[in-house]
Amino acid sequence: MSERHFSSCRVCPRACGVDRAVRPGLCGVGAGLRVALAQLHFGEEPCLSGATTPETGEARGSGTIFFSGCSLRCVYCQNHDISMGGPISGPEGAGLGHELSVDDLTALMLELQRSGAHNVNLVTPTHFSPLVREVLLQARANGLTVPVVWNSSAYETVDTLRTLDGLVDIYLPDLRYMDAATAARYSAAPDYPDVACAAILEMHRQVGQLSIDNGIARRGLLVRLLVLPGNTGRTDLALDWIAENLGTGTAISLMGQYYPAHRASEFPEINRSLKPIEYTAVRRHMERLGFENGFVQRVGSSAAFTPNFRQGG
């Protein structure tokens, strides 16, 4: 079934139309599932990784599965060794990571569940969506019961997301830019704002607002907003859009972990770390709007999310 999707690939908004069995599209990978890394991850938001409190008991980690390749390919990508080529792969974009069958990936998800993972967290899965759908159907039939997290850039089509309706419990999208020029400059995707907003509306339609039980996320939407230096990505406008279209009850993870990586040195305005004052300005805007749920982060820290609002981890 997936061969049909990949033979003239339009799985993501790039709509390359290539036959991925013959050559990779802009996402950098062919027609086979490729996974760069799978592990229990303790640095996600506490409602995903778990937090050691009397209420939650032990933090057991989020069962992260990092897929190789990416269809967005931001110039400042902090996972570029996974998304665009790196130590495992050989030539850039030519097929990094390990190729897995549908059965292999099903077994991997079940193994993460057996290891105690609070969830299975699919990181950048968009360009493999048809195959991941097959895996999820098979994994559910074989006893996968923990929530499935779809951890994406939000650069994905509503049609593709609809194929996942009922299979994904928690959507964890970024919302990176709110204007076409910035999206073009850093991700060569001027359509990103329109595409991502439509995708997030569809995600919200499927799963609703985030619901947390005993400190652990069970279902719903958690939007990640990475503040760029100088607030170049206009995170304040992303917050305005979310408030207006989804409501201030939407769970937000306001991320301050930016540092210049990958090709950021070619873009002087983002070739530096985020300043605490820049993060604070966006956080104040979020608080003025009245957002009630989510997490904030210490600037420069990649793993220190703090529940900030009424309902946090």
Ligand code: SF4
């Ligand atoms: S998934 Fe890859 S090959 Fe398919 S349209 Fe997107 S970038 Fe192109």
